[in-house]
Amino acid sequence: MSLPFDNEPELLSPAGNWDCARAAVAAGANAIFFGLPKFNARLRADNFSEEDLPELMEYLHKHGVKGFIAMNTLIFTEEIEAAEQQLRLIAAAGGDALIIQDLGLAKMARAIAPDVELHASTQMTITSPEGLSFLETIFPMERAVLSRELSLGEIERFASVDVKTPLEVFVHGALCVAYSGQCLTSESLGQRSANRGECAQACRMPYELVVDGETKDMGEHRYLLSPQDLAAVDLIPGLIKAGVKSFKIEGRLKTPEYVAAVTRVYRKAIDAAMAQTTGTEALPPVTATDKYELEMTFSRGLTTGWLAGTNHPYLTHGKFGKKRGPFLGTIIEAQNGWIRLDVPPSRQTPPLKAGDGVVFDAGENRDLEQGAAIWKIENDRIIFHRNFSGINFDRIRPGVTLYKTSDPALESSIRKFWQTAKPAIKKTPLDLTVTGCPGQPLSVSTNGVECKTAVDLSEAQNRPLATETLIAQLSRLGDTPYALNSLDNRLVGDCHLAISALNQVRRDLVAALEAKKPTVKVRQTNATAKDFLPALTETERTVSTPALSVLTRSLPQLEAALESGVGQIYCDFEDPRRYKDAIAMRDSSGAESAIILATPRIIKTGETGYLKLIERAGPDGLLLRNLAALHHYRDRTDLIKIGDFSLNAANPLTAKILKESANLDRLTISYDLNITQVLQLIAKTPANWLELTLHQHMPMFHMEHCVFCTFLSSGTTYKDCGRPCEKHAVHLRDRVGQLHRLQADVGCRNTLFNGRAQTGARFFHQLLSSGLKNYRIELLDEDREDAISTIQAYQDLLAGRITADQLLDEIHATEKLGVTEGTLV
Template sequence: MDKKYELLAPAGSFESLKAAVQNGADAVYLGGKNFGARKFAQNFDNSQLIQAIEYCHIRGVKVFVTLNTLVLNNEFDKLKEYIDFLYTSGVDALIVQDIGVLTYVREIYPDFKIHCSTQMSVQTVEDIKYLESLGVSRVVLGREMTIEDIKRAKRETGVELEVFIHGALCISISGQCLMSSFIGGRSGNRGSCAQPCRQKYILYNVDKNEKYPSAKGDYLLSPKDLWTIEEMQKIIDAGVYSLKIEGRMKSPEYVAATVRVYNKVLRQIGGDLDLENLEKELKVFNRGFTKGHLFGETGSKLMSMLSPGNQGYYLGKVVKYDRKREKLTLFLEEDLNQNDELQIPRKEGSVGGRVEKLELEGKVVKNCSKGQVCTVNFKHYCKPGELVFKTYDEKRMKELRETFANENVEIPVSIEISIKKDREIISMITDGNHTVEFSTGIIPEPAINKELTEEDIQKGLGKTGGTPYKLVNLKVDLDPCLSLPMKEINGIRRELLERLSEKRKNKYQRESKLKLGLTLNREKTKKENDGKNGGLKLTFSINNLEGLKALIEMGVDALYYRDLETLGKGIALGKELGFKGKIIPEIFKTVTDKELKKYKAMIKALDLDTVLIQSYGHISFFEEFNLIADFTLNIVNDYSYNFYLDNNFNRITLSPELNLTGISKMDLDRNKTEILGYGYIPVMTTKHCVISTVLEKGKNCQMCRERMGLLDKIGEIFPIEKKYNCITEIYNSKKILLIEDWKKLVKAGIGYFRLNFLDESPREIKKIVLLHQRFIKGQMEEEDISTLQKLKKAGFTKGHLNRGIE
């Protein structure tokens, strides 16, 4: 009988893979040396990957390989070879982010299962429905979705649903975080995230020039670790099939601990759980625990603002500290061993160290027990009463390593053996799904001294230790008065098990598609991009009525409007001012399914025919409208670009992570291609509100009406803007400014250049529009030169135009 769920574990190395399998994982996810969102894990080269697949399949564990990064054009040939290798090697499914990769795999490898990565930013049931229509078998849900969202997804879709149940959380919607990319060129969409969310920030009021220090700590973007042990029944009942543990960058011991604990919990669903001890088993790896957005935890329940690192578990209190000898005396609430690691959390920065020398009543010891007062080496001054935590437990680590040092998997097998006089011995083994028959070529001898018994056969064939098999049923057809050396019986056992393993590991018989020369066929679309054909058209994006009015008064043609709550007033304002251009509503990526219906009805009633979309679910939901793809759809290669062309999109906005060389190598239709050319770019989209958490306000506190930002350690300010339902966007600290490179961009295939306004005054908007219009025409005036100089002096960036991303 098939299980109702799958426990899915991370495998960043072969040791971690063994830890997962030996502790009861049903499936593992892992990455190769390229194309995975954990570039700095050990990962697997091709030969290691084959070994991993065989190891897992023999033991009945599935293997999913991550291709969950954006793929540039110049990487696609290498990617195609890798996909073909994974296909023929027997991988169970691919985990994919890039819509171009998805469409390529779906067409060339129709029987290869595709799982949509959390990097695809799935936030609504409409997203799931659309991805299901593309032929995927599973969708990994965004961590922002709630248990109620999942219930609806289960009712209305037929794909498998995968949800993170444990581990580190991204504060931003996965796939929508550009912060690491824009700060240092290390892109989270390319597996190289530098984790700027784990740095210190101060909430800053731009209008009042005031700092708001947080009493809870300065790591304002650092979430706690997810843990859902006591909610397993609810998660499974909601319709989740795959229960995913995060942690490809974590140690094998972490993998062993988490898989072991969740396995224990799943086996005991419906019974009494010892939550205190289960939590303690995992607390040596944690930043504090939260149930996350999945169960509606927000604010300080969600965030680990005091420290971004491992917090361990409570060990005891400081009794005294000897500065001269650098000795810490503490009262133990838990056992302590030599080589354990301690930490004392402090707002100004936690301090810690390894227990190299442990003393009890003046004697050096290896361990001390709960309730005792002991002394340890500790170079940081501490005060009596301070709380001490254990962040590394030597004894526990040793116990965890032992869980995967030997074979713990037990696959029940049945063996039949026929040992008849003057006949070749015939044997058979089955695991219930695979059957192997073996004609041994051995003929038994007549017994001289000792007659072969069924007990002898049972003893020889039952020696399955060190293998993943356990003999549970043996059927023997044995003639009397025969003899057979035990080494022959042992040899038969080994041969049966090896042959069964061969069958189990070769789960799929797949032939290479590359050798057949299969490829996607479509017409080339590229125009002569010499900079003369069509020039450059400006588009404009605004989030308020004052800015809208300023743009209308400038006589612009195409205008994106970001505040759907005031869209009706904006349309009325346009009519009043005689606006002849087009106002295009932006459909924000996290708008709920309920809100989508409301906004669609409103847009229809306003007689608008075009929308700017940011999410996959919007494609089918707004199919009767003219569609423009926004940069949030992460379009960086011809395959993803052509996906939108083939779906008749009016325009396609390329990812701001592309550089000029990458754009130039794409096969673009200038009349349908847009980039962001000016303004603040959102680098995070988060369901967590930094403002209300720091200021200890509830939801809809309205504090975001004032201009707020995050101040980092070097004085950069990252503006914050409220979106729908207190979703917030955090913007890059510097505006992008590409006007001086417009000719190069046109030559590369760009036809539309978006000016993205955030907090500029109507007067500033008009100056910036004039600057761009006149620069393109080569009619710069003194006023425009002054505007350009002011923009540069205030600080600007060309983003990735010249440098590219890792």
């Protein structure tokens, strides 16, 4: 049975293996989250086996800790039955909650294992109360993990509207630069989908900035997409006040020392904040030493992330992309084997001693930078062994900065802490009743269980068996999950019994109570995945005349699409105020094309005004890209409504939920699917529900971080950046020389598009034979003439006038659908 929630905030720690689980429990976590070998977004973690699960849940519950299982990946059509089996396994083992990204999986889990809580993963991209409201109308969940891009003020807005779902927020650990659930980079560049737990961390790699065709000299700023880490320990009181229920620590790939250190600091912060809130006895606050431990165990530099508001350069300075640790100072003197540092008087210097590891930051290629362990410290000189340190002191000079990367003494202390800790066992209080009289056994009963001694009570000659003696012996419950709460002594007469007999009846009682526990922990139903699949008819597979739609991003591209006679045209403009111009262009052209206006990919708290602006433009339809837009337009049956790829429809269960719950006309097939998986989806879904993007530049990173503001202005937000995104054409060049186009949207969010277009043209006839009718091509930065050429090539392909080979000769695109080979391979 799932453990009950209490009224206290929950501290949720990561566990990639058994040691991390033990470390989290020792350090005071209320719950841990972890993955199994399948369907979890951290496949590189050790993870737990299916065989581990019952033992792990028993261990956690024994210590009063909950276990949340991450099934937070997209589920493909052919995996539905395997996912169902895993759900049943989790329910049988007593899992407390499932962390889920895929809506179809959530629907199935609710029906199959109704007692297991459902937590909406951060990969559901919940960025506004309206998005959460949409989820609540489908099937309420017990928790919503909010996107990490929200500020404290934006989180507070959730409490001001009618949403009932408790909120969970990440408070510490690595930050993804892209919105979780909206990153296609690893997939686009290297066949490793982040939505499938295979992130290749392309954000941590160096890039060059190319502005208007010229490479900009960025100096040491090469890691343009690598955020510093999150540390919201100082914001805990504000988050509690905002109504946050659960405080989540990132790090299923981290060490048990990281888990232990970070968990115990946040345990301290939450307890101190709650003591202040409730007016109870004040508890010690988080100290500088505590924060040093946070920074030392793992850090790329600690920030408050987006929680304290937008400050692009503060979050992503671009100087490095891997662990750094605390800043020590700047070298003012360097000789062969030793250095002296200049440390600002206002800065508290981290402790430094022999054996600590440091790295020299000379602003050079991070793969070539030098580091070593300190040999000894004499006065203000830091000395390294000239032979064994491996340092080339010719490269060490004044002006180079020094960072502390390891503290072996601290690591040893933390390791000893979690390995030797004896965390409290969650105790069930026992109210015991003791009965008997001389000539009969002594009986102990509680909770419907009764145990008797093997020998009878006798008449006491000197000291009869007293209540104090009974309590002393029967309360010795040690590391059992029970504790004596009360004892009712109903012995008749002056009784005597050997102490050994009392101890044995106590052991017998514990064994009887344990045996009475139910073997099946969580209820399961007879529902199956097949119960939720959409109904199909023979006509669904009928090959029909294909229809081509075109997504345009500028008025010249729209003009090209109108001139080419495209029946349905999507407009995805950076500035939604231009949508009225698009409608006017169509009307003045005399074309009969339907104009479908795209919503922003992200709608944050307070941004629904964009949706109203789009509505006022008078479109024929809408391309809906997030849960808030689905909620806002839910009852608009007078408009064509198409769900975009960002809704992550990867299986027929999810397709059915989205189509029916949002009254959609069609859904765009998820970009995570390759051709085999696309065909499997079509085979189990009414084909007229679906649309497939046949040609596009894959939108890789979609992020709150603004590269334009950070590296092309002296500002910190859109208020003072000067809008360089409107003045320059910007690309990022990756490590193999490929250029990728960067664009900003109306919310100043950046999207990095793959520089190479991809096409599924060679699969077209196979797709058409499967019954799929609706196809889309997406333009990026093509001018009017190139747009006409691309559109007409695909019109010819769909009409059978040219072959895929002939089309490829014209458009020069990579031959892939969905998952592509790319520059990370």
